[in-house]
Amino acid sequence: MSAGFRIKKFAAYLWEAKTKYYLHSPFVYNFFLHVLEAQTDENLQVIIQLRNQLRNDFSKIHLTDFGTGTSRTTTISHLEKHIALPHKYGRLLYALVKYLKPKNILEIGTSIGISSAYMALGNEQAQVTTLEGCPSLAKAAEQNHKTLNIHRVKVVEGEFSKTLNTALTEMPTVDLVLFDGNHTQQATLAYFQACLPYVSENTVFVFDDIYWNSEMCKAWNTIKQHPTVTLTIDVYRFGICFFRKEKLAKEDFVLRY
Numbered sequence: 001m002s003a004g005f006r007i008k009k010f011a012a013y014l015w016e017a018k019t020k021y022y023l024h025s026p027f028v029y030n031f032f033l034h035v036l037e038a039q040t041d042e043n044l045q046v047i048i049q050l051r052n053q054l055r056n057d058f059s060k061i062h063l064t065d066f067g068t069g070t071s072r073t074t075t076i077s078h079l080e081k082h083i084a085l086p087h088k089y090g091r092l093l094y095a096l097v098k099y100l101k102p103k104n105i106l107e108i109g110t111s112i113g114i115s116s117a118y119m120a121l122g123n124e125q126a127q128v129t130t131l132e133g134c135p136s137l138a139k140a141a142e143q144n145h146k147t148l149n150i151h152r153v154k155v156v157e158g159e160f161s162k163t164l165n166t167a168l169t170e171m172p173t174v175d176l177v178l179f180d181g182n183h184t185q186q187a188t189l190a191y192f193q194a195c196l197p198y199v200s201e202n203t204v205f206v207f208d209d210i211y212w213n214s215e216m217c218k219a220w221n222t223i224k225q226h227p228t229v230t231l232t233i234d235v236y237r238f239g240i241c242f243f244r245k246e247k248l249a250k251e252d253f254v255l256r257y
């Protein structure tokens with residue numbers, strides 16, 4: 001998909017996105033203050049340091065591509081720069097976890113373990129399960145969590161089709177899910193459907209790259225319209241879904257971030 005597609009979508013987002021001064025919903029206003037306006041705090045310094053080291057690590061790593069089954073080689077530096085979430089969105093995840101305090105977190109798509117580290121740092125009580133199919137990435141993620149002294153992240157290695165359902169059944173509650181594994185419409189909707197039976201009123205789903213391509217846009221529109229989703233927040237890169245029952249009418253917000 002062309003960069004032109006994403007530029008057009010970004011321009012449309014900027015046009016539509018609201019600041020906190022236009023928000024009447026107390027829940028969304030508080031979300032804006034505590035999550036979107038949260039600054040980088042001292043807890044995140046360790047991850048910033050690690051990211052700087054990884055960015056300068058040009059050692060090679062062998063990857064298994066799940067679309068084609070082929071393997072290729074890249075560098076740790078490339079994965080940190082281009083595959084892991086940018087710090088801005090890692091900080092958002094950290095602030096979200098710090099604010100809502102989900103106890104059991106699931107991530108679909110680990111890579112080298114950067115986003116799972118932000119989430120684990122957000123709540124000392126949280127258990128994070130993260131799924132990764134590529135053995136060398138799963139190993140690198142475990143190493144990075146060890147470096148950060150984070151021992152509450154379980155990296156589950158294997159194809160999502162084999163690991164997702166088991167991971168869901170083994171979690172005591174499913175409080176937050178980050179969908180960051182396979183940016184196709186079919187896969188995104190399949191993972192969404194697989195997670196839905198585990199949703200409670202306090203569950204939050206975060207979808208990464210909702211404007212990555214037209215398929216992801218379609219998937220996001222379908223998710224927004226699902227009857228169990230009562231509130232959505234679009235911050236351009238992330239689409240965030242809530243299932244809160246006290247909401248009388250479904251609302252979709254586009255917020256400036």
Ligand SMILES: C[S@@+](CC[C@H](N)C(=O)[O-])C[C@H]1O[C@@H](n2cnc3c(N)ncnc32)[C@H](O)[C@@H]1O
Nearest residue numbers: 066084085109110111114115133159160180181
């Ligand atoms: C975008 S990366 C995750 C980035 C990570 N969340 C972060 O920000 O640090 C997606 C990961 O999902 C893995 N993946 C994609 N499709 C998969 C599948 N069907 N089964 C298992 N792993 C898969 C890829 O190997 C890749 O490492």
